[in-house]
Amino acid sequence: MLWDIKMNLTSFCFLFLCSLSFFGVSVMMLFNQQGFLIEWEIVSLNSSTVVMAIIFDWMSSMFMSFVMFISCMVLYYSGSYMKGDYNINRFMYLVLGFVSSMMFLIISPNLISILLGWDGLGLVSYALVIYYQNEKSCNAGMLTALSNRVGDVAILLSIGLMSSTGGWNYVVSAEEGQLILIGGLVMLVIMASMTKSAQIPFSAWLPAAMAAPTPVSALVHSSTLVTAGVYLLIRFSPAMEGSVEQSALLILASLTMFMAGLGANFETDLKKIIALSTLSQLGVMMFTLSMGLSDLAFFHLLTHALFKALLFMCAGSVIHSVGDYQDIRVMGGLVKFMPLSVMSMNLANLALCGSPFLAGFYSKDLILEVAFSSELNLICFILLVLATSLTVCYSFRLVYYSLSGDWNLSCSTAVGDDDLTITSSMFGLVIGAVVGGSLLSWLLFPSPEMICLSPLMKMLALIVSVMGGLIGYGLNLMSVNDSLKSLKSHLLVSFMGSMWFMPFLSTYGVSKEVLKVGVIYSKSGDSGWLEYYGSQGTHRLFMSVSAQLQVAQDNNVKIYMMIVMLWLVALLVVII
Structure with a gap:
């Protein structure tokens, strides 16, 4: 058996067993309402203590279980x-490093130790996005990289601001209400979460990250990187309640999910459509938060995470097939x-879409009904x-263009489900997309409401x-015979289909100004001036002083006689 297949199967077996173990631990902790916080003191500075902390509660264990699965x-x-790739071992190591960084982030309740996972995700994601080197x-x-x-x-x-509490354990501090008193901390944490989860105005990088290989996209857009910001805000949620920043996040999340859904209806790249749907769902999560x-x-x-990875x-x-x-x-x-x-794709x-009794139905329908029954302003509603x-x-538009309709590929293309490794790896996620929502709803919300x-x-x-399904399928059915309608309102279509010109503003606008x-x-x-009065000026000063010292250190009788004469003159002046 080849080394890449060995590594592939070894990683699969190890992560699958770890996933089952952590899921069992999370269920036990959820029923017993207990958790563990482990801390190692690294250094103590005045009244602040820098510690390496790890938290194991039902939330972190369950999230780790899903990430590993x-x-x-x-x-x-x-x-x-990726078996045709020459650097498949490098790819596997990068993906494992990506997963490890997410694990560090999940189990870190400390703002300093969370940097291991937070910066690790940013670094490895950059290496994976530029993997194809074009x-x-x-x-x-x-x-x-720059957006993150x-x-x-x-x-x-935030680390600097939070030092006033005497520690950086944000899970305990948020629950005790200490973080509410620190001005600006909640705003900084929300900004950090918005960049990782690609909310407006930081949305441009998420569709651009589709340049990475498709397995990376399946991992990034389901349970890692983009969900890191949402997870951080879930941990900070007690400190966010009732703040002005929470109201601002409500507006931005609403605009993000609307903008992403609108843009996906004008997109023709298969991966970017799914990426924009991820952006829309991240907006739903931020909206709920x-x-x-x-x-x-x-x-x-x-x-x-289950149906998006699928x-x-x-x-x-x-x-791969076409x-x-x-x-x-x-x-x-x-x-x-x-x-x-x-x-599997239709499922x-x-x-x-939140079809009844599938995974998305249990969470999405509950979010909508709670939002409809809350005091929500008209614009967000x-x-x-x-x-x-x-x-x-856009889901039915995708079905129309790619899965149904007429055959548009060349006749020489061999299309089929012949690769058993690719098809069999979908079965676990198919099961998760069918029964995962009901299982989680019974675990997380056991009492009926x-x-x-x-x-x-x-x-x-x-x-x-x-209505959305009928419009999505019907409009595309009609637009086949008249595909130039969009040219009549080109500016409007360009605005809606390009994420409200956000990629242009994030790249050209930044680079230009x-x-x-x-x-x-x-x-x-x-x-200029810093060079003249900084390093170069200091260098010139030291060189001139050292030249004078060098002259003084030479064994010259005239210099010694001059120094002796100066001392004698000074002594006579003092005596007189």
């Missing part, structure tokens, strides 16, 4: 998807040739309803979903 399926899937990947990697550095700076500033429902946001985080793996199977095309307009009729992958799409409808709309709404509000989620100022500062500052 998805990772083991993705690694097994990668053994076949210009597009390098640009996407730089955009990803904003969040890293916010975390570092901003209403103070942290347990419900965590519930949706876990269910979303959706990316099915997309990878389709892309000759590495990603444009959905050159696909079509795949249900006749790839029934297993198409069935994941229905779970994403409209944006939530429209985003729900747009989710079904009734949400009383009017018949219209109770049926509103179903009505807008059906901010970097220009940086060049001026570099020439006049670093290479």
Whole structure:
């Protein structure tokens, strides 16, 4: 057996067993309502103590269980998807490093120790985005790295602010209410979480990160990296309640999920459509958090991870089979040739839309009903309803273009579900997408609760979903014969289809203005006055002083006689 297959299977078995173990531990801790906090003191400075802390409670154990389960399926899937790559061992090590960084982040209740996972995710994600080493990947990697550095700076500033509490254990401090008194800390943590979870105005990097291999996308967009910001805010949620920042997050999350759903309806790249759906669901999680429902946001985080990883793996199977095309307009009729992958993809799409009794239904329907029954302002309510409808709309558009319809590929392309490694790795996630939501709802919300709404509000989620599906399928059915309609309103279509010009503003706008100022500062500052009076000036001063000392240190009789004469003159002056 080849080394890459050995490594592939070894990683799969190890992570799968760890996933089962952590899930059992999390259920036990959930029922017993207990957890463990382990601390090692590293250094004590005045009244502040720097410690290495690890937390094991039901939330961290369950999240680690899901991350390991998805990772083991993705690694097994990668053994076949990446087997033609010359650097497959490097790829496997990078993915394992990515998973390890996420583990550090999950079990760290300390703002200093969380940097191991937080910066590790940023570093390894950059290495994975530029994996294919072309210009597009390098640009996407730089955009990803620089966007996430904003969040890293916010975390570092939060560490400085939180030193006033005498420690950096944010889980305990948030529950005790100590963090509410520190001005600006909640704002910095929310900013850090928004960069990692790609909320407006930091949304441009998430579709750009699709330059990474598809197995990485399945891992990044389901349970790692983009969910790190949501998880951090779930831990900080007690300190966020009632703050002004929470209201601002509500507006930004609503705009994010609406913007992503709108953009996905104009996108033709298969992976970018799924990436925009991830962005929309991250907006739903942030929306739920901003209403103070942290347990419900965590519930949706876990269910979303199951069907989103399955959706990316099915997309990878389709892309791999149709000759590495990603444009959905050159696909079509795949249900006749790839029934297993198409069935799994439809299942994941229905779970994403919140179809009854699939994984997404239990979390998404509960979020909508709680939002409808809460004191929600009209703008956020409209944006939530429209985003729900747009989710079904772009899902049915994707089904129309790629899975049903007419065959658009060349006749020489061999399409099929022949690779057993790729198809068998989907089965675990298919089971999770079907029964994962109900299982988690029984575990996390064991006591039944009734949400009383009017018949219209109770049926509103179903009505807008059906309308969105009909519009998404019907409009694309009509636009086949008249594909140039969008040219009549080109500016509007460009605005809606390009994430409201956010990639343009995040790249060209920054490079045109901010970097220009940086060049001026570099020439006049670093290479100008600071150089003249800094390192070069200091160098000249030391050189002149050392030259004079060198002359004084030479064994010259004239110098010694001069020094003696000066001493004698000084002595006579003192005596007189």
